[in-house]
Amino acid sequence: MVIDGAFADLGETGDAGRPGHLHRRAFLIGAAAGVGALGLSGCMSSDARLRREAAAFYGPIPEEKFPVPATDIRKVKTQYLRQTVKYASTEAPGTIVVDPANYYVYRIEGEGKATRYGANVGRQGFLWSGEAYVGRKSEWPTWTPPKEMIQRDPRAAKYAGGMPGGPDNPLGARALHLYQNGVYTLYTIYASRYPATIGTNLTSGCTGLLTQDMIHLYDRTPVDTKVIVLPA
Template structure:
């Protein structure tokens, strides 16, 4: 039976190319909304005041993180709990690039959903990966292809130091296949205007406050499923 999800407010409190680590999910976890409707309309969710708290400043980090400018984020991308029926185990991360969402599967048919940015046209991919390693305030090193497209990045060929200007931000999950780093990540961004858009070379970005939330709940070896766009 194909997986399906239904956007529904829960009670308060409550891999480069196609990966082959597991079979590609074009049916068993296709992320299709119940009744055949993809990307059901959100009802409810965080109020503006709740969002202001959830996306407020984080001053105690190595590099203090500013509050999110909520005027630059569509409220449908605020973090929330939704119904998500799937055969994937709790803890699994499912990326839905077609709808700009990332889900962390929870118990009893729920998921935590985050708004995301995804790969731009020509850089989208789908398949299965796993978190091979994770890092706080990582060094970012552009790939040779990235330097070829933007020669100004050559100054970072040896690595860009951590900080708010670092493209990977405060937290990053590195995606692997069969022990090999795929060059793709789930990373944090301080650019709220990118959420709900295709901007990257295939990586998936969450607001920094959301990425800290997901990172703290994601151990190494967590399975990651990227759905077809």
């Protein structure tokens, strides 16, 4: 799996009028422009407000085994910041839904709501969909590139025995490993330290969340949680 670019494969003058006289057409155009400006101002204010509220989610986490710095959310489009959204679903609360087409991961909360996280997802040719479950959870996990990746990118060969967990590890601070029928699918939801990658296709099939979002999801997700990966 090529993740976050760690390897090439690893895997932002009009109408005339008398002097001093406001022509009716000019007035209507001006009024329309004013409404547009007000609308734009409202959007910008809402965007700024959302960023201010979201900033509390993405501060530093110094108590971690490897201290986590604050995420620069200026590099993340507003829609990909953590939010509680309306989401109609018949799935049980706690279920995770990965929507690679729209770069979102949802955690179903019930009562028509979900927590929505922005994500990066797999490139064409590395997309996977289906139902799975969290078979294993890991903090600061070891990353071992599959042999197919090593064949595509020999730079990964030095990690054939596993890259220890740490801030430079492609899997980051947390990972949820997805299984089907007791078999690891190689599909992982992991922590990304590169905010500019959220909302892009760059991995070899895995899904990355901002580190603070991944820790938030990880803490609320027990082993055996159902995961639905939608088609891209």
